[in-house]
Each structure stands twice: as structure tokens, then as C-alpha cells.
Amino acid sequence: MTHIAFIGGGNMARSLIGGLLKTGTPAANLRVAEPLAQARESLGRDFSVATFDDNRLAAADADVLVLAVKPQVMPAIHHELRDTLQRKRPLLISIAAGVRIDQLERWFGNLLPIVRCMPNTPALIGAGATGLCANLRVTPQQREQAQHILDAVGITRWIEDEALMDTVTALSGSGPAYFFAFVEALENAAVAQGMPRETARILATQTCLGAGRMLVESNEAPATLRQRVTSPNGTTQAALESFSADQFPRIVARAVGAATRRGEELAAALDKD
Numbered sequence: 068m069t070h071i072a073f074i075g076g077g078n079m080a081r082s083l084i085g086g087l088l089k090t091g092t093p094a095a096n097l098r099v100a101e102p103l104a105q106a107r108e109s110l111g112r113d114f115s116v117a118t119f120d121d122n123r124l125a126a127a128d129a130d131v132l133v134l135a136v137k138p139q140v141m142p143a144i145h146h147e148l149r150d151t152l153q154r155k156r157p158l159l160i161s162i163a164a165g166v167r168i169d170q171l172e173r174w175f176g177n178l179l180p181i182v183r184c185m186p187n188t189p190a191l192i193g194a195g196a197t198g199l200c201a202n203l204r205v206t207p208q209q210r211e212q213a214q215h216i217l218d219a220v221g222i223t224r225w226i227e228d229e230a231l232m233d234t235v236t237a238l239s240g241s242g243p244a245y246f247f248a249f250v251e252a253l254e255n256a257a258v259a260q261g262m263p264r265e266t267a268r269i270l271a272t273q274t275c276l277g278a279g280r281m282l283v284e285s286n287e288a289p290a291t292l293r294q295r296v297t298s299p300n301g302t303t304q305a306a307l308e309s310f311s312a313d314q315f316p317r318i319v320a321r322a323v324g325a326a327t328r329r330g331e332e333l334a335a336a337l338d339k340d
């Protein structure tokens with residue numbers, strides 16, 4: 068049986084642990100290292116997994132080690148874990164935004180099999196989207212192991228060119244926040260026209276849910292579905308022309324560019340470590 072240890076027991080670790088348990092991984096095979104006592108208690112209570120305040124103890128017997136800490140915390144943990152990982156050489160999976168495989172190799176050892184991946188928060192409800200990228204030391208069996216962990220919380224896609232991992236982060240990693248910002252803006256626009264907030268929220272939310280389901284279930288391109296809503300000279304056309312006049316595609320492309328660059332900056336800030 069594969070033993071999986073998580074370093075960091077925050078939001079994303081909780082989502083992954085929840086998904087693994089739901090898809091049949093026994094709680095006894097999971098361990099979590101987390102500095103905050105309150106968070107350890109809640110992990111133990113919610114998932115019945117073993118928790119540790121010492122990263123080395125959690126990592127000691129792991130076949131797979133998932134680094135679920137913020138990029139800025141990586142330097143603190145590689146000093147602690149390097150020796151343990153050199154001895155055991157587990158599969159190392161990092162979910163940290165920006166952090167590159169060559170940095171992970173430098174910090175944790177260049178003989179380690181490493182998968183860099185980028186999940187997203189819908190993982191919490193089993194509807195996540197994850198891009199994964201492996202170094203050359205990852206065996207086909209370890210690729211399957213990594214994919215199994217991320218498949219437990221949604222869909223997965225292997226990204227062979229690591230340079231595109233910052234694009235994955237800017238697209239699907241951060242993407243849920245863009246969507247929520249759009250729903251907030253829709254809701255606020257209707258409220259500004261006099262609609263009660265609760266009604267605006269439920270109509271905006273159900274509209275986005277319905278549109279998202281149509282995208283998945285119809286298998287049609289978003290452009291095709293957009294055209295079907297848009298009657299000639301109708302209301303939708305008026306709104307879409309307003310989007311075009313305000314350069315909506317450019318606004319989105321610039322935001323995705325900003326997120327991509329931020330991923331690169333997060334990694335560059337760690338180059339000296």
C-alpha cells in the first residue's frame with residue numbers, strides 16, 4: 068500500500084485528502100504535517116488521518132510526499148527534509164505556484180522523482196482541474212501514482228513542456244477566482260438596477276452553473292453556445308458589443324498574463340535559496 072504524506076495541511080491539502088478518502092485510499096495510509104495545533108486537530112477530526120507537528124516524522128515512511136505549502140515556505144522545509152528524502156527517495160509532488168522542477172531538484176536532491184502540479188479549489192467538491200509535469204526520474208508507475216492522487220479530485224492533464232505550468236496556474240489554478248469575480252460583477256450590475264441581492268445572486272449563480280454544465284454536457288465550443296444565445300439585434304448582441312467595445316478579451320488576456328508573470332516572479336524570488 069502506498070503511504071502518502073502531506074507537508075502543509077491547508078486548503079489544498081484538505082481537498083486532496085478528502086478526495087483520496089472518497090475514492091478509497093484508507094486513512095491509515097495518509098499523514099499530514101501541519102504547524103498549527105488547531106488545524107491538526109481539525110484534520111484528525113474531519114479525516115481520521117495521523118497528524119504531525121514535525122515535517123521529518125511525517126515524511127519518514129512516505130512513498131509519496133506532497134508539498135502543499137506556500138512557495139515562500141519551501142526554503143524552510145527543504146533544510147528539514149533533504150536528508151530524509153535523499154535516503155528514501157519517495158515520489159515528490161509539489162503543488163506550489165511558480166516553483167520549478169529544477170529548484171525542487173536543487174533543494175531536495177537531483178536524484179528524486181518529482182512531479183510539479185497545479186490543482187485548483189473546485190478540487191474540494193471533486194470538480195478540480197490539474198495540470199501535471201514530471202522530471203525524467205519519474206517512472207511510469209509513479210506517473211500513475213501522481214495522476215491517481217489528482218484524479219481523486221477532478222480531471223488531470225499532463226503538460227510535457229514545464230514552461231507552460233505558469234500558464235496552467237494562470238488559467239485553471241487562479242481561474243476559479245476570475246469566475247467568482249465575474250459572478251460578483253453580474254450580481255452587482257443587477258442590484259444597481261434595483262434587483263434584491265438575494266434574487267440577483269441566485270439568478271447569476273444558476274445561470275453560470277447552467278452555462279458551465281452546457282459546456283461540459285453539449286461538447287460544443289463556447290463560441291457555438293454563445294452564438295445560440297445571441298439573437299440578431301437582440302439583448303445579448305447589445306451586451307456582447309459592449310464587451311467588445313471595452314476590449315473584454317484583452318482584459319482577460321492581460322489578467323492571465325499578470326498571473327503567469329507572478330508565477331515566474333514567485334519562483335525567481337526563490338532562486339537565491
Ligand SMILES: NC(=O)C1=CN([C@@H]2O[C@H](COP(=O)(O)OP(=O)(O)OC[C@H]3O[C@@H](n4cnc5c(N)ncnc54)[C@H](OP(=O)(O)O)[C@@H]3O)[C@@H](O)[C@H]2O)C=CC1
Binds near residue numbers: 075185
Ligand atoms: N489556493 C489555491 O487555489 C491553490 C493553491 N495552490 C498552491 O498550494 C499551496 C498551498 O496553498 P493553500 O492550501 O491555498 O495554502 P494554505 O495556507 O491554506 O496551506 C498551507 C499550509 O501550510 C502550512 N505551513 C506553513 N509553514 C509550514 C511548514 N514550515 N511546514 C509545514 N506546513 C507549513 C500552513 O500552516 P499555517 O496556516 O499555520 O501557516 C498551512 O496550513 C501553495 O503553494 C499554492 O501556490 C495550488 C493550486 C490552487
Ligand SMILES: O=C(O)[C@@H]1CCC=N1
Binds near residue numbers: 164236240241
Ligand atoms: O493565488 C495563488 O498564488 C494560488 C495559486 C493558484 C491559485 N491560488
